[in-house]
Every structure is written in C-alpha cells, then in structure tokens.
Amino acid sequence: MTTTSDKSRLIDDMKMQSGQDPAECYQCAKCSAACPVTAAMDLLPHQVIRYLQMGLEEDLLKSKTPWICASCFTCAARCPRDLDLARIMEGIRLSLLRRREGNKFGPADLTPEQLEKLPQQALVSGFRKYNK
Amino acid sequence: MSRTGVFICHCGTNIAGTVDIDKTIEASRGFPGVVHADEYRYLCSETGQDIIKQAIEEHDLDRVVVGTCSPRMHEATFRKAVAEAGLNPYLLEVANIREHCSWVHKNIEEATPKAIALLRAAAAKAALNEALEAPKLEVEKRALIIGGGIAGIQAALDIAEAGFEVDIVEREPSIGGRMAQLEKTFPTLDCSACILTPKMVEVAQHPNVHLLTYSEVEEVKGFVGQFDVKIKQKARYVDAVKCTGCGICWEKCPSKTPSEFEMGLTKRKSIYVPFPQAVPMVPVIDRNACLYFRKGRCQICAEECPPGAIDFEQQDEIIERRYGAIIVATGFDQMDPSIYGEYGYGQHPDILTGLEFERLFNASGPTGGKVVRLSDGKPPKKVVFIQCIGSRDKARGMNYCSKICCMYTAKQAILLKEKVPDAKSYVFYIDVRTAGKGYEEFQRRAAEEYDVAYLRGQVGKIFPEDDHLVVHGVDSLSGKIIDIKADMVVLAAASIARADAPEVGRLVGINSDSYHFFNEAHPKLKPVETHTAGIFIAGACQAPKDIPDTVAQAGSAAVKVVGLLSKDMLQGEACTAEVNQAECSGCLYCEAVCPYSAINPVEIEERYHDGVLKRTVAEVNPALCQGCGSCAVVCRSGTINLKGFSNEQILAEVDAICLQR
Numbered sequence: 001m002t003t004t005s006d007k008s009r010l011i012d013d014m015k016m017q018s019g020q021d022p023a024e025c026y027q028c029a030k031c032s033a034a035c036p037v038t039a040a041m042d043l044l045p046h047q048v049i050r051y052l053q054m055g056l057e058e059d060l061l062k063s064k065t066p067w068i069c070a071s072c073f074t075c076a077a078r079c080p081r082d083l084d085l086a087r088i089m090e091g092i093r094l095s096l097l098r099r100r101e102g103n104k105f106g107p108a109d110l111t112p113e114q115l116e117k118l119p120q121q122a123l124v125s126g127f128r129k130y131n132k
Numbered sequence: 133m134s135r136t137g138v139f140i141c142h143c144g145t146n147i148a149g150t151v152d153i154d155k156t157i158e159a160s161r162g163f164p165g166v167v168h169a170d171e172y173r174y175l176c177s178e179t180g181q182d183i184i185k186q187a188i189e190e191h192d193l194d195r196v197v198v199g200t201c202s203p204r205m206h207e208a209t210f211r212k213a214v215a216e217a218g219l220n221p222y223l224l225e226v227a228n229i230r231e232h233c234s235w236v237h238k239n240i241e242e243a244t245p246k247a248i249a250l251l252r253a254a255a256a257k258a259a260l261n262e263a264l265e266a267p268k269l270e271v272e273k274r275a276l277i278i279g280g281g282i283a284g285i286q287a288a289l290d291i292a293e294a295g296f297e298v299d300i301v302e303r304e305p306s307i308g309g310r311m312a313q314l315e316k317t318f319p320t321l322d323c324s325a326c327i328l329t330p331k332m333v334e335v336a337q338h339p340n341v342h343l344l345t346y347s348e349v350e351e352v353k354g355f356v357g358q359f360d361v362k363i364k365q366k367a368r369y370v371d372a373v374k375c376t377g378c379g380i381c382w383e384k385c386p387s388k389t390p391s392e393f394e395m396g397l398t399k400r401k402s403i404y405v406p407f408p409q410a411v412p413m414v415p416v417i418d419r420n421a422c423l424y425f426r427k428g429r430c431q432i433c434a435e436e437c438p439p440g441a442i443d444f445e446q447q448d449e450i451i452e453r454r455y456g457a458i459i460v461a462t463g464f465d466q467m468d469p470s471i472y473g474e475y476g477y478g479q480h481p482d483i484l485t486g487l488e489f490e491r492l493f494n495a496s497g498p499t500g501g502k503v504v505r506l507s508d509g510k511p512p513k514k515v516v517f518i519q520c521i522g523s524r525d526k527a528r529g530m531n532y533c534s535k536i537c538c539m540y541t542a543k544q545a546i547l548l549k550e551k552v553p554d555a556k557s558y559v560f561y562i563d564v565r566t567a568g569k570g571y572e573e574f575q576r577r578a579a580e581e582y583d584v585a586y587l588r589g590q591v592g593k594i595f596p597e598d599d600h601l602v603v604h605g606v607d608s609l610s611g612k613i614i615d616i617k618a619d620m621v622v623l624a625a626a627s628i629a630r631a632d633a634p635e636v637g638r639l640v641g642i643n644s645d646s647y648h649f650f651n652e653a654h655p656k657l658k659p660v661e662t663h664t665a666g667i668f669i670a671g672a673c674q675a676p677k678d679i680p681d682t683v684a685q686a687g688s689a690a691v692k693v694v695g696l697l698s699k700d701m702l703q704g705e706a707c708t709a710e711v712n713q714a715e716c717s718g719c720l721y722c723e724a725v726c727p728y729s730a731i732n733p734v735e736i737e738e739r740y741h742d743g744v745l746k747r748t749v750a751e752v753n754p755a756l757c758q759g760c761g762s763c764a765v766v767c768r769s770g771t772i773n774l775k776g777f778s779n780e781q782i783l784a785e786v787d788a789i790c791l792q793r
Contacts, residue, residue: 030590032613033589033606044608
C-alpha cells in the first residue's frame with residue numbers, strides 16, 4: 001500500500017529548482033495528451049505531477065519518466081494552468097542528481113579524441129546529468 | 133464648541149479582536165469637543181442603537197461619531213438612529229475601524245493607535261458637520277431594458293405586468309437572443325423555441341411593452357428616477373407598418389451573405405429575418421450586403437413587395453426618452469477557439485463549437501435538422517466532445533468555469549443518439565459539474581442510457597486522416613493514451629462577455645470584472661443591483677449562466693425596478709456641491725466635467741466702486757447634483773465645496789491624524 005507523505009525533500013528541492021508549484025495542477029492531463037514520448041514512459045507526465053502532489057517521493061525515484069522527457073516543452077505550451085512541466089521534469093532530474101554520491105565520470109575519463117569531437121554543450125550537459 | 137458623543141462597536145471579535153476597546157474609549161474622551169464615549173458589542177443591533185439614542189438625550193449631544201464597519205454597511209442605520217433621537221442625520225460621522233483597520237492589521241499594538249487616529253479624525257470632521265436636507269426627486273415611471281434575450285423578455289413581462297411601461301432595446305432585427313438559437317433545453321429536453329416563442333409573442337403584444345428592435349442605446353445621462361436616454365433606431369429600409377411579413381422579398385432577393393444567427397454555417401439573403409419565428413416579423417436590409425446599396429443596381433425586393441413596404445430612403449432615427457430605471461441584459465458571446473492550434477478549429481468543417489453543433493439539430497438550421505458532417509453530408513458515427521475549451525484556462529483562456537458546457541454537452545450527446553441511433557459519443561472532461569435541479573440525473577442518463585463514454589482527460593491534438601479526424605487524448609483514470617478516429621469534433625468553447633461589453637458599461641455607467649462581465653453591487657446580497665443607483669443587471673452579461681438562473685435573475689431585477697418605479701418621490705443626494713459665487717472666477721471648468729449636467733452658468737450683478745458689474749459664475753442645481761465631487765477638484769479658485777465633505781472638513785481630518793503623531 002502506498003501512503004502519501006506531507007514532507008518531501010525531493011518536492012521542496014524541485015520547487016526551488018523549477019519555480020513551479022505542483023499544487024496548481026488540476027489534473028486535466030493535457031500534458032500527457034500532448035507529450036510525444038509517452039510511449040516510452042512508465043509514468044505519464046500528469047501522473048508525475050500527481051505523485052508530486054501526493055508526496056510519493058520513493059515511487060518517483062524509481063520512475064524512468066523524468067529521464068525520458070525530451071524537454072520539447074509541448075506540455076508547457078498546452079497547460080491551461082500555466083505550469084511549466086518541462087521545468088518540473090528538469091527540477092526533478094537536478095534534485096535526484098544532487099542527491100547521488102560521487103561523480104560517475106570526469107574530464108579525465110574522456111579520451112583526447114572524444115574531447116575533440118564532442119560538442120561542448122553535450123559535455124556540460126553530460127557532466128550535469130551524471131555527476132554530483 | 134460641539135458636544136460630541138463617540139460610540140465604539142466591538143463587532144463581536146471583528147473589531148475587538150484586534151483593537152483594544154478600553155484604550156480607544158479612554159483616548160476618545162480626550163478629543164476636542166467629545167463629552168461622552170461608550171462601547172457596545174453590536175452597535176448596529178436595536179440595543180446598540182438605543183444606547184446612542186439615550187446618550188444623545190442624557191448628555192445633550194449635538195454630534196455623533198461611531199467607530200464601526202464601513203459607512204457602506206451601516207451609515208444609513210446610524211443616520212436613522214440619530215434622526216429618531218432628534219438630530220439631523222448628517223451630524224453623524226462614521227469612523228471605519230473595521231475594513232480600514234481591524235481587518236487589515238494582525239496585532240493589537242498596531243491596530244489600536246490607528247483606530248484612535250481614525251476616530252480622532254472623525255470627531256474633528258464631525259465638529260464641522262452641518263445639518264443637511266436631501267432634496268426630493270421625481271421618478272419617471274418607465275423602464276428601459278437593454279437586450280431582448282430571455283433575460284430582457286422576462287424582466288419586461290414582469291415589469292409590464294406590474295403596470296409600468298417598459299421599452300426593450302434590441303440590437304438585432306429580432307428579439308430572442310441566444311435562447312432562440314438553441315434546439316432543446318436541459319435538463320428536460322423541451323424544445324427551446326416552443327417555450328421561448330410564446331414569451332416573445334406575449335412581450336410583443338403586451339400593451340405596456342414597446343419593442344425597439346434593430347436599435348442601440350447611444351447615450352445615457354441623468355440619474356436614478358430620471359435617466360435621459362438617446363436610442364438610435366437603425367434604418368430597416370422596410371416600412372414596419374406596411375410590411376405583412378409575407379416573405380416574398382427574401383425569397384426573391386438574389387444576394388447572399390453569411391448568417392449571424394446560424395453562426396456563419398450557412399448564408400442568408402441581404403433582406404432577411406434572422407429566423408422563422410422572428411419578432412417582429414419585419415425584415416431588414418443589410419446595407420453592407422445589398423446589391424442596391426453596394427452597386428446601385430437591383431431593387432427586386434421593392435418591385436416584388438405586395439404592399440410596397442420597401443423604402444430605400446429610410447434614415448436612422450434618434451429617439452430621446454426619459455426612464456426611471458434601466459436593466460442591462462446584454463448576454464454573452466462564445467469564445468473563438470481558433471487560438472488553440474492543436475484543435476484545428478476553423479481549418480476543418482467537421483470541427484465545430486457547441487453552439488454551431490446545436491444549429492445542426494434545428495429544423496430551420498443549416499442542414500434542415502439533419503445531423504450530418506458539413507464536409508460530406510454523411511451522418512457522423514463517432515463524435516468527440518471536448519470540454520473546457522478556453523474555460524478554466526489561465527494560460528490562454530478564461531480562469532472561470534463557463535458553467536453551462538457540462539450540461540449542454542450531455543444534452544447534445546443524447547440528442548445525437550436520438551437522431552443517429554448508431555452514433556457513439558465520447559466526452560473528454562476535466563470535472564463534470566452538474567449542480568442544479570435534475571442536472572446530475574440528466575448527465576448520468578447520458579452516460580448510462582445513451583452510451584456516452586466519459587473520458588477523464590484532455591486532448592493534445594486533432595488532425596485529419598483520410599476522411600476522419602484523429603483525436604489524440606488521454607484518459608487520466610486508466611493512464612491510457614487514446615486515439616479516436618472521429619467523424620466530428622465538438623468543442624465546448626468558453627462563454628465570454630460580449631466584445632462591446634466595456635463600451636456598454638461606460639455608456640450606462642456601471643463597472644465590470646476583469647473578464648468584462650458586469651459587476652453586481654454585492655456578490656451575495658445585491659445580485660442584480662449595480663453600484664449605480666437605478667441600473668440593474670440580469671442574465672449572462674453578469675457571468676455565464678443557464679436559462680433557469682437567467683430567468684430567476686431577470687425576475688429579481690424586475691422586482692427591484694418595480695419597487696423603484698412604485699415610489700412617487702425618491703430621496704435625492706444631500707451632499708451636493710455648492711459654489712461660493714463671490715469667489716467664483718467663472719471659468720466653468722466645473723460645467724465641463726460634471727457628469728450629471730448639474731452646473732450651469734448664471735449672470736450675477738455685483739457692486740463695483742460706484743457702478744454695477746455683471747459677470748458670469750457657476751451655479752449648481754442641487755436636484756441634479758449627485759455629489760461626485762469632480763467640480764470641487766477642478767475648481768481653480770477652490771470655491772466649490774461638497775456639502776458634508778468640505779475642504780475645511782477634509783483638512784480638519786488630515787490635521788487630526790497628523791498633528792498627534
């Protein structure tokens with residue numbers, strides 16, 4: 001059985017990161033209807049917000065959805081509550097990453113060829129995603 | 133020196149919770165001119181009023197200050213109480229220590245000194261208060277209703293039945309409004325025309341009702357009891373007396389233009405009545421479409437008209453009339469959903485709004501009552517209804533719920549099943565809201581007996597594929613993404629204020645909310661009154677509303693009007709402007725800004741050395757003045773005073789607040 005929790009560090013972090021408040025969502029699910037990558041998601045976008053509203057932090061930690069999100073912003077463009085779900089997803093990703101221990105890899109792990117060929121933006125984003 | 137009594141109300145804990153009453157009383161005793169101070173838990177109660185009355189007698193008070201709620205609330209109550217004790221009611225002064233003090237402060241340390249300051253100011257002003265008399269005003273026993281929809285019709289009938297004359301001004305060629313466009317009405321499914329047309333006929337034939345169709349209000353001047361209104365009756369180019377409504381003119385007319393009544397789904401002639409049950413059954417010529425007016429050729433209607441009623445020379449007419457009261461009942465519009473690109477409205481003939489779909493059921497509608505796709509004329513087998521298009525949408529639409537869509541969607545789904553028995557309906561909804569007598573039962577019937585699939589979720593996009601429309605949405609309850617190959621899509625577009633509502637509001641002098649719906653004077657206790665005396669509102673111009681609510685509100689507004697018109701005299705405004713003509717320079721700026729035409733130039737004679745000097749100065753007509761104070765503000769020589777709010781009194785208040793700091 002799932003119980004809801006009143007306090008959640010993930011949710012507080014996410015609110016701070018994204019500047020969005022999941023309480024504003026009334027669950028019309030238009031985000032899920034608009035999202036082009038729902039086929040690969042285990043939780044639909046509106047369910048992610050519902051989990052945030054209910055404080056289901058542990059379940060969210062296990063979900064693949066925040067990592068599937070392509071940040072196309074269609075959800076944000078369609079949302080009748082003016083919530084930016086793409087920012088929320090990014091907020092969740094950042095909050096999760098900051099809680100992980102240690103770095104997965106650093107610049108020293110990359111070969112000179114890789115460093116030369118990879119675009120800088122991909123490197124920065126890779127470090128952000130996979131490092132503490 | 134005046135003998136002022138100060139009375140402080142606890143208002144339960146509303147005031148006493150944040151204001152230290154004892155300290156306030158103590159401080160009040162020290163104000164100049166105050167000879168008595170007292171308190172009571174509820175000063176507005178009869179006991180509370182008696183305390184004031186007794187104190188006036190015992191302490192020989194000649195001024196009264198009450199520290200209570202806003203004067204909007206209870207000034208009248210306390211004025212009456214002091215009048216009963218023999219004081220002129222205008223010698224009372226209200227210090228608003230609730231809305232302006234206890235409600236906006238949290239702690240007693242801040243609120244108490246502020247309450248004392250407000251009371252000190254009120255006592256200083258009260259010392260300068262003078263006894264005033266309110267003039268008596270006559271009431272013109274005739275009402276004006278702007279808008280001839282069901283709200284206007286109902287209000288007109290109720291006022292007329294009470295024995296008063298009433299005029300309906302309707303912009304369109306016929307009365308009937310939005311209700312005339314509907315096929316059936318929820319939750320009983322009675323035919324809209326069958327219940328509306330008898331009322332339209334009744335109102336047209338009632339001896340006390342006068343219809344001014346194809347007319348618009350141009351100007352409203354004056355005030356409660358005496359509104360002077362200019363109405364433009366647009367030229368119909370048809371003599372209403374000669375016309376028999378035979379219909380030969382619009383049969384023969386060769387030019388066509390999109391029909392407003394049919395939401396542009398079909399065309400009408402250039403000479404037309406908007407719908408077959410129109411009242412009056414007198415056509416109008418649309419100047420912008422008529423071949424004669426556009427190109428100077430074709431007078432077929434005039435040639436064919438048996439009684440010779442066509443008159444191309446007719447001119448717009450201005451009617452000037454005086455009314456005692458006005459009801460604004462101008463109705464609503466439907467939002468254009470084409471701003472939502474994902475729904476493709478306007479890009480495909482089978483994507484309709486709720487009101488457009490409604491017309492397909494009507495026997496005189498664009499399809500002659502056959503529910504078919506406008507693209508290929510085939511009956512639709514799968515219809516998707518989408519709720520909350522532009523409603524409950526703070527990003528791109530309106531923040532409010534449009535109230536009627538849940539019910540009319542259930543109605544249309546039921547009607548569809550009856551017309552096309554093998555049709556299947558799907559309704560994408562966020563919440564189903566069916567508060568109302570018989571409403572919930574009706575919506576459940578749609579879901580249970582008419583096989584309407586309710587899907588809790590929204591639609592992300594609609595796109596054409598082969599000969600159908602793919603509706604890509606989600607059912608949030610099952611968490612499933614859903615694609616429906618639909619034949620038709622109906623969008624429940626938001627009900628919004630009329631595009632020209634702000635203009636109408638300015639014209640009659642009433643205010644509106646941020647959505648341009650007209651504001652009632654109090655959301656609970658004055659639902660049909662406005663902040664302008666003598667002007668009332670009814671129907672969907674106030675907020676989205678269904679027919680039962682509209683009719684109830686129209687009846688309510690009518691009662692208020694009847695109550696007003698039943699009086700022979702109204703109490704006018706006592707706090708009117710006053711010109712000190714000796715100081716007046718005669719610039720007459722005041723005359724220009726007065727919204728009530730209450731200021732006129734007069735010539736006075738003054739002794740000047742040995743001779744007599746004639747000069748022009750301003751004079752206020754106290755019967756017309758409403759005490760708005762605009763003249764006092766623009767007066768260059770500062771010589772106009774508003775009685776009860778004189779410059780001296782206001783400055784005394786300011787001094788009383790500042791000097792004690």
